[in-house]
Amino acid sequence: MQLSITSVGVALGSKVVTNEDLSEQNPDLDLAAITAKTGTVRRLSSPQESALELASRAATQILAEADKSSVDCLIAVTSTSDLRFPGVACLLQHKLGLRTSVFAFDVNLGCSGFVYAYITLGALTLAGVVKRPLLVCTDTYTRFIASNDRAARPIFSDAAAAMLFSPDEGMTIIDYDVGTDGGGGYDLMLRGIPPNPEDVANGGTTRMDLHMDGAKVLMFTLSKVPASVRKVLTRQGLNPEDISHFIFHQASKIVLDNLQRNLKIPEDRLFRNLEKFGNTVSCTIPICLKDLIDGKQLRPGSLLLLCGFGVGLSWATCLIRVGRMP
Amino acid sequence: MLTKEQVIALIKEALEAEAITESSSADNVPEWDSLGHLNILSMLDTATNGGIADLTDLAKANSVNKILAILASRSLLMR
Numbered sequence: 001m002q003l004s005i006t007s008v009g010v011a012l013g014s015k016v017v018t019n020e021d022l023s024e025q026n027p028d029l030d031l032a033a034i035t036a037k038t039g040t041v042r043r044l045s046s047p048q049e050s051a052l053e054l055a056s057r058a059a060t061q062i063l064a065e066a067d068k069s070s071v072d073c074l075i076a077v078t079s080t081s082d083l084r085f086p087g088v089a090c091l092l093q094h095k096l097g098l099r100t101s102v103f104a105f106d107v108n109l110g111c112s113g114f115v116y117a118y119i120t121l122g123a124l125t126l127a128g129v130v131k132r133p134l135l136v137c138t139d140t141y142t143r144f145i146a147s148n149d150r151a152a153r154p155i156f157s158d159a160a161a162a163m164l165f166s167p168d169e170g171m172t173i174i175d176y177d178v179g180t181d182g183g184g185g186y187d188l189m190l191r192g193i194p195p196n197p198e199d200v201a202n203g204g205t206t207r208m209d210l211h212m213d214g215a216k217v218l219m220f221t222l223s224k225v226p227a228s229v230r231k232v233l234t235r236q237g238l239n240p241e242d243i244s245h246f247i248f249h250q251a252s253k254i255v256l257d258n259l260q261r262n263l264k265i266p267e268d269r270l271f272r273n274l275e276k277f278g279n280t281v282s283c284t285i286p287i288c289l290k291d292l293i294d295g296k297q298l299r300p301g302s303l304l305l306l307c308g309f310g311v312g313l314s315w316a317t318c319l320i321r322v323g324r325m326p
Numbered sequence: 327m328l329t330k331e332q333v334i335a336l337i338k339e340a341l342e343a344e345a346i347t348e349s350s351s352a353d354n355v356p357e358w359d360s361l362g363h364l365n366i367l368s369m370l371d372t373a374t375n376g377g378i379a380d381l382t383d384l385a386k387a388n389s390v391n392k393i394l395a396i397l398a399s400r401s402l403l404m405r
Contacts, residue, residue, distance in 0.1 A: 215385035223379040
C-alpha cells in the first residue's frame, strides 16, 4: 500500500504549563520524581480551543498551499470530539470548505488512532476509493484531567496534527499488525457528559473526567506492544538495527525506556520528543513524523516502524519504507 | 529467575524507600503510591527481561507478599 505524506500541519495548545505551574497548583507533588519517570517538563493545554478548532488550525496550515478541491477523503482521529454527534470530520468539512462529496468520518481512537487511520487510508487508496486524503488527529485531554491527578496531569497535552497524502511510492506500507483488547477498555476512559461548544469557548468547567489505571495500562503496553513489533520484524526478517527510526506513541518516559530495553532498540533509533510536547494522544506519532521531516532525517530507503497503543485498549504497528523525501 | 531478596531490593530501589520488608505494602509505605507502583512494574519488567508481560495481576499487587506470590506462580521466583 503506497501512501506518501505531502505536507504536515501541527496546532499546539496555546497555554504552556510548566513543572513550576504544576507545583504551584499541587504543592505536595514531587515534580522531580514525576518528571524523572514521565519525561515531560512542559505541557500544552488549550482551555478555550476545542478539538474541532485545533483541527481546523492544523489543517488550514497545509491547505493554504494545496488544492483543497482535490481532497476527496477526510478522516478525523479523536477521542475528545466536541459533540457526541456530529463528528469532528463532518464539522471540519464545512469549516475547511471542502467539497461535499468528500468521504468523511471520525475514528474514535486515541493513541493508536493515527496508525489505524493511516493503514485504513492505505487500503482505501489501494482500492481506488480515494486519491487525495486528509487525515487530522486532534485531542484536548487536559480540560478533562483533575488538577490533582498525579498520574495524568503531568503528561498530557493538547494538539492537532493534519496530514495530506498522495498515493505514490514516496512511502510504502510494507507490513502491519493491529489488535484490540476491549476487556481493558475501562482502564482508560473519558466518562461523563461532553461540554457544549460554547462552554468550551468560555473556558467553562466540564462534567467529564479522564480515568486511567496507570498500572493496568502499563502492563497492557508491556504485554502487547513488544509482541506486535516483534511479529512485524520477524515476518520481514528484520532486526531492530535495520529500522531507521522507531516511532512509538510518546506515552511517557517510563514506557519508552521499557520498550527500548525490551526490544533492544539502539538509542539513536528510538525517536523521542516527549520533553517538548508531552503526550498529545493521537497526535504524538504525526508530530514525531513532522519533526523527522523538518529535520531532514528521512532518507530514501529508510525503514520506519510506527506503533501506537492505548485507548481501547488497542494497538497498531506499521512498517513503512520511505521512497523519497516528503 | 529472581530471589526473594532481589525482589525486595528492587522494590526498595523503585520506591526510593528507606526500608522494605516482606510485610511492606502500599498501606504502610508512603512512597508506594501509583507512580511508585509503576516504577516497581517497570523495574520488574527489566529485571525479568520482559518476563512479567502477561502477569496482569501485578497491576493490583500492592504488597511485597502479593508480588512474590505472583512471581512464584509463574516460576519467576527462586525458592
